[in-house]
Amino acid sequence: MNKLIVFVKKLTGTRLFLPLFCLVLVLLSNLIKTPTFFQVTIKNGVLYGYIIDVINRASDLVILSVGMTMVVAASGGTDISVGAVMSVAGAVCCYILAGGLQTVNEFQNPYILGVLAAVFAGMLCGCFNGFLVAKMKIQPMVATLILFTAGRGMAQLITRGQITYIRVESYKMLGASIPGIPVPTPVFVALLVVILTYVLLKKTTLGLYIQTVGINSRASRLMGIKSSRIIFLSYVFCGLCAGVSGLVASSRIYSADANNIGLNLELDAILAVALGGNSLGGGKFSLLGSVIGAYTIQALSTTLYAMGVSPDQIPVYKAIVVVIIVALQSTELKKMAKRYQTGREVGKKVA
Amino acid sequence: MVGFSQVGAESDWRTANTESMKSTFTEANGYKLIFDDAQQKQENQLKAVRNFIQQDVDYIVIAPVTETGWDTVLQEAKDAGIPVIIVDRMIDVSDDSLYTAWVGSNFLQEGYDAVAWLGDYLKKNNRSDDDINIVTLQGTIGSSAQIGRTDGVEEKMKDYPKWKMLERQTGEFTQAKGQEVMESFLKTYQDIDVVIAENDNMAFGAIDAIKAAGKTCGPKGDIIIISFDAVAAAFDSMIAGDMNVSVECNPLHGPRVAEIIQKLEKGESVDKIAYVQEGVYPADTAAQEKPKRAY
Structure with a gap:
C-alpha cells in the first residue's frame, strides 16, 4: 500500500504529469458523446479516425511550438511572427515551384530547391528577429511584431496577391501521405523535428546553455557563455521551425494562400508552450511539455467538432477549457490546496 | 473625375x-x-x-x-x-x-439560388422523394457573406421537408479549415448527400477530405458539392468533375x-x-x- 502511494506521488510529482493528464482528460471526454472516437480504420491505405486527425492536424503546431519553446526559454519572450513566417515560407516555396505562374500542373523548378528556399527564408526571418532581440536588445514582442505585420505583406508581394496553386501529386505528399505508408506524412515531420531537437539538446550543452541564459543572461555571460549568441540562435531555430511548418501547411492545401497559412497560429504556439507547464518568463523548460500542449490544443478543436458544438460558441468552450488547464497547473493553486489540506489535518489532530 | x-x-x-x-x-x-x-x-x-x-x-x-x-x-x-x-x-x-x-452582391439571393439549383438537380435525377442529408461549411461567423448565404439556404430549405441539415460548422473561408471540418463531418455522419460550402476554397478542402475518406463527389460521385463565389479555380474543379455547382459572387x-x-x-x-x-x-x-x- 505504502509503495503504491509512493509510486502515485512520484508519478504525479513529475513535471509532465499535469500536461499529460489534461491531454488524456480532453481525449477521454469524447467517449461521452462519440464512443467511436478512438476507433481507427484504414481508408485508401491510410489510417483513418478522429484520433488520427488529432495527431495529423496538430503536426504544424507541434513543429512551431518546438521553436517557440527555445525562444521562450532563452529570451523570456515570445516570437509572435511565426504565423506570418509560415506564410512567407509557403509563398517562397510555391513561387519557385510554380516559376512565377499562378497555377501549375508540374514543377517548374526542382522540388528540393523550393523546399530549401522555404526553410532558408524561415531562417532568414529568424535571423532578423534574433538580430533585433539579441544585438539591438529590443523587447522580443516588439521586435517580432515587425515581421508579424510585414510578413504577410511580403508573402502577398511574392504571390502577387493571388493564391498560387501547385497541382502536383508529389507536392501534396508532405501534407497528406506517401503511397504505401499508412501514417500521414506530417506526423513523421513533426516527430523528426521533435527527436532531432531533443537529441541536440541532450547530447550537446546547448540545452543547458539556453536554460542558463534564460534564468540570468548577465550571470551566464560572466560565466563565459555568449548569451546574445544563444538568444540569436534560438530565434534562427524558431524561424527554421516556422519554415518547416509553413511547408507542411502549404502542402496540405497544395497552394500558397498568403492571407491564411498559419493565421493566428502564433497564439496557439505560445499557448502550447504555456499548457506544457513552461514558464513564459524563460529559463527552465520542457520540450516534451510543449509538444503535449500542442496536441492538447488540437485535441480540443477536434473534440469540439466531433461534439457538434455550434461554431459561434466554440471560442467560449475553448477559453473555458484553457482557463481550467492553466489553473490546474498554477503553483499558487497547488499551494492553496496544500494549505487547505494541512489545515484540515491539523484540525483533525486538535479534535 | x-x-x-x-x-x-x-x-x-x-x-x-x-x-x-x-x-x-x-x-x-x-x-x-x-x-x-x-x-x-x-x-x-x-x-x-x-x-x-x-x-x-x-x-x-x-x-x-x-x-x-x-x-x-x-x-x-x-x-x-x-x-x-x-x-x-x-x-x-x-x-x-x-x-x-x-x-x-445579394448574399441572401445567392443562398436562394443554391437551394433552387439543388431542387432542380434532384428532380432531374429522380431523387425528389429521397431523404437528403446536408452539411454546411460556413464562412467566418458574422461576415455578411456567411450570414446571407446561411439565412438564404435555411429560408428556402423549408419548402423541402425531405431535406435535413445535419450540422453547420465554420471553416472560416479557408481551404485548410474546410478540410479539417469536413474530415470531422465524415466521421460523424455516414450518409452525407450534399455539402454546401460557403466559398470555393472551403469546397476544395472538403473535396480533398471526401477523397481521403474513400468516397467520391461531383456529378458522378456520391456527394453533391455546392459552392459559392465561382472563382477561376472552381471552374477547374468542376471541369475535373469534383464540384457540382458554384453560385457566382x-x-x-x-x-x-x-x-x-x-x-x-x-x-x-x-x-x-x-x-x-x-x-x-x-x-x-x-x-x-x-x-x-x-x-
Whole structure:
C-alpha cells in the first residue's frame, strides 16, 4: 500500500504529469458523446479516425511550438511572427515551384530547391528577429511584431496577391501521405523535428546553455557563455521551425494562400508552450511539455467538432477549457490546496 | 473625375473587382479615375477619401475595409457636395444620407439560388422523394457573406421537408479549415448527400477530405458539392468533375457604378441599394464558361 502511494506521488510529482493528464482528460471526454472516437480504420491505405486527425492536424503546431519553446526559454519572450513566417515560407516555396505562374500542373523548378528556399527564408526571418532581440536588445514582442505585420505583406508581394496553386501529386505528399505508408506524412515531420531537437539538446550543452541564459543572461555571460549568441540562435531555430511548418501547411492545401497559412497560429504556439507547464518568463523548460500542449490544443478543436458544438460558441468552450488547464497547473493553486489540506489535518489532530 | 478607394489585392476576386473599375472608368469612356489601394487598412482609406475631397473629384467610390468608422469622413464629403457610392461591403453609419448608393452582391439571393439549383438537380435525377442529408461549411461567423448565404439556404430549405441539415460548422473561408471540418463531418455522419460550402476554397478542402475518406463527389460521385463565389479555380474543379455547382459572387461592379453615375449626372434619382447580376454555374457548362470569365 505504502509503495503504491509512493509510486502515485512520484508519478504525479513529475513535471509532465499535469500536461499529460489534461491531454488524456480532453481525449477521454469524447467517449461521452462519440464512443467511436478512438476507433481507427484504414481508408485508401491510410489510417483513418478522429484520433488520427488529432495527431495529423496538430503536426504544424507541434513543429512551431518546438521553436517557440527555445525562444521562450532563452529570451523570456515570445516570437509572435511565426504565423506570418509560415506564410512567407509557403509563398517562397510555391513561387519557385510554380516559376512565377499562378497555377501549375508540374514543377517548374526542382522540388528540393523550393523546399530549401522555404526553410532558408524561415531562417532568414529568424535571423532578423534574433538580430533585433539579441544585438539591438529590443523587447522580443516588439521586435517580432515587425515581421508579424510585414510578413504577410511580403508573402502577398511574392504571390502577387493571388493564391498560387501547385497541382502536383508529389507536392501534396508532405501534407497528406506517401503511397504505401499508412501514417500521414506530417506526423513523421513533426516527430523528426521533435527527436532531432531533443537529441541536440541532450547530447550537446546547448540545452543547458539556453536554460542558463534564460534564468540570468548577465550571470551566464560572466560565466563565459555568449548569451546574445544563444538568444540569436534560438530565434534562427524558431524561424527554421516556422519554415518547416509553413511547408507542411502549404502542402496540405497544395497552394500558397498568403492571407491564411498559419493565421493566428502564433497564439496557439505560445499557448502550447504555456499548457506544457513552461514558464513564459524563460529559463527552465520542457520540450516534451510543449509538444503535449500542442496536441492538447488540437485535441480540443477536434473534440469540439466531433461534439457538434455550434461554431459561434466554440471560442467560449475553448477559453473555458484553457482557463481550467492553466489553473490546474498554477503553483499558487497547488499551494492553496496544500494549505487547505494541512489545515484540515491539523484540525483533525486538535479534535 | 472619379476617386476609387479599394481595400487591397488580397484575392482573385478583389483583383477582378479592381480591374472592372479600371476598365469601366477609362478616359475613352469619358472618365478620369484616381485609384487608391488601401492595403487592408482603414486609415489609408480615410486618407484617400480626404485626398479625393481636396482634389475636388466629382464622385467618390469606396470599397470599405470595415463597416464602421466612416461617419466623420463621409460628412466631410457631404459638406463638400461630393456624392459617395459604396461597393461590395456595406457600411454602418448613423445617417444613411451620408452615402448616395450601395452596389454589391445579394448574399441572401445567392443562398436562394443554391437551394433552387439543388431542387432542380434532384428532380432531374429522380431523387425528389429521397431523404437528403446536408452539411454546411460556413464562412467566418458574422461576415455578411456567411450570414446571407446561411439565412438564404435555411429560408428556402423549408419548402423541402425531405431535406435535413445535419450540422453547420465554420471553416472560416479557408481551404485548410474546410478540410479539417469536413474530415470531422465524415466521421460523424455516414450518409452525407450534399455539402454546401460557403466559398470555393472551403469546397476544395472538403473535396480533398471526401477523397481521403474513400468516397467520391461531383456529378458522378456520391456527394453533391455546392459552392459559392465561382472563382477561376472552381471552374477547374468542376471541369475535373469534383464540384457540382458554384453560385457566382460577381465582382464586376464597374458597369453598375457607372450606370448610377450617369443617372446622377442627368439629375435623376437612384436606388439606395443596387445589386449586381449573379449567375449559377453548374459543372456541365463549366468548360464552355471558363474562357469567358474575367476572373
